[in-house]
Amino acid sequence: MKHVLESVESQFEMFQILNEDGKIVNKDDMPDLSDDELRELMKRMVYTRVLDQRSIALNRQGRLGFYAPTAGQEASQLGSHFALEKEDYILPGYRDVPQLIWHGLPLYQAFLFSKGHFHGNQMPEGMNALPPQIIIGAQYVQAAGVGLGLKMRGKKSVAITYTGDGGTSQGDFYEGMNFAGAYGANNIFIVQNNGFAISVPREKQTAAKTLAQKAIAAGIEGIQVDGMDVLAVYAATKYARERAIAGEGPMLIETMTYRYGPHTMSGDDPTRYRSQDLDSEWEKKDPLVRFRKFLESKKLWTEEDENQVIEQAKEDIKEAIKKADQYPKQKVTDLISNMFETLPQNLQEQMEEYKAKESK
Numbered sequence: 001m002k003h004v005l006e007s008v009e010s011q012f013e014m015f016q017i018l019n020e021d022g023k024i025v026n027k028d029d030m031p032d033l034s035d036d037e038l039r040e041l042m043k044r045m046v047y048t049r050v051l052d053q054r055s056i057a058l059n060r061q062g063r064l065g066f067y068a069p070t071a072g073q074e075a076s077q078l079g080s081h082f083a084l085e086k087e088d089y090i091l092p093g094y095r096d097v098p099q100l101i102w103h104g105l106p107l108y109q110a111f112l113f114s115k116g117h118f119h120g121n122q123m124p125e126g127m128n129a130l131p132p133q134i135i136i137g138a139q140y141v142q143a144a145g146v147g148l149g150l151k152m153r154g155k156k157s158v159a160i161t162y163t164g165d166g167g168t169s170q171g172d173f174y175e176g177m178n179f180a181g182a183y184g185a186n187n188i189f190i191v192q193n194n195g196f197a198i199s200v201p202r203e204k205q206t207a208a209k210t211l212a213q214k215a216i217a218a219g220i221e222g223i224q225v226d227g228m229d230v231l232a233v234y235a236a237t238k239y240a241r242e243r244a245i246a247g248e249g250p251m252l253i254e255t256m257t258y259r260y261g262p263h264t265m266s267g268d269d270p271t272r273y274r275s276q277d278l279d280s281e282w283e284k285k286d287p288l289v290r291f292r293k294f295l296e297s298k299k300l301w302t303e304e305d306e307n308q309v310i311e312q313a314k315e316d317i318k319e320a321i322k323k324a325d326q327y328p329k330q331k332v333t334d335l336i337s338n339m340f341e342t343l344p345q346n347l348q349e350q351m352e353e354y355k356a357k358e359s360k
């Protein structure tokens, strides 16, 4: 009996392609990406790291509002996104703004989201994504619905959703995966395990040895991936996407990662719940450093390439924040008119009241 009990956890060995030195340790699973695609992946990670640094600075200057830092999680976020197609739906959490940007959300709208402006949540026509979810885990249930809708319409596309290690303790997490599993919906469920839910360490979150194994109870596939290895995250997500559109059902991917910054810019102090040693242990695994080493060994990346991306990012950010600052302030009537397609009686009355006030 003991052997049977142990066999579940033994299935969840971490999947890796590039080690910390940027060397391929798993040739068989090396994804089939062109040199241009490999360079594009690096470009996106560098760009997003700059965006994170600038967003933190802009927040401190009072020019942005809510902001959840992303540095450290680039491989998990952008490697998974790189495996998607334009028609796929993204159901992000609050930290997943980079995936939205690379899926087509203009930067100035990402900044408006941060400022709490409704226009930050209005995805451009043809961009398939929902606004970042603040309620932990809720996006898993919504994603199951979108994934089932895609399946019923015979679409060869998926709904991907993201939560954190803390999110896996929510009822919605299990409900979403269970529903998607039961109906064989077109879903990819990502858990970015960055070790902490604000200050609560992963060890206190659950007695499960891995978060990936939570897929088993829902009857879906699960895998634990090195979340600092962009090629491993890409390969796992690509595989999950192919399975889903072939009608083989959803998959759960746990990416082992770390956020270098605080939980959000709203005031938590990571030094009170994380040690310096842990920080430096993870900095050694940095996804950009590792991938840069790999690309340099293939003569695909130079310091000049890197500087070009950094300059471009800074320029784009400067323009976008200006546009966000100049964007018309939101009014109470904007809030009301964005809630329902047809306003119920009470909101209609409030609409009239505020229209009159705003026109004064």
Ligand SMILES: Cc1ncc(C[n+]2csc(CCOP(=O)(O)OP(=O)(O)O)c2C)c(N)n1
Binding pocket: 095, 134, 135, 136, 163, 164, 165, 166, 167, 168, 192, 194, 196, 197, 198, 263
């Ligand atoms: C339902 C719900 N409960 C509590 C919160 C408050 N809250 C915001 S973020 C967070 C921690 C989430 O941690 P994790 O899922 O690991 O994601 P991470 O922030 O690390 O990316 C909590 C408890 C919330 N937003 N929603």
Ligand SMILES: [Mg+2]
Binding pocket: 164, 165, 166, 192, 193, 194, 195, 196, 197, 198
């Ligand atoms: Mg977390």
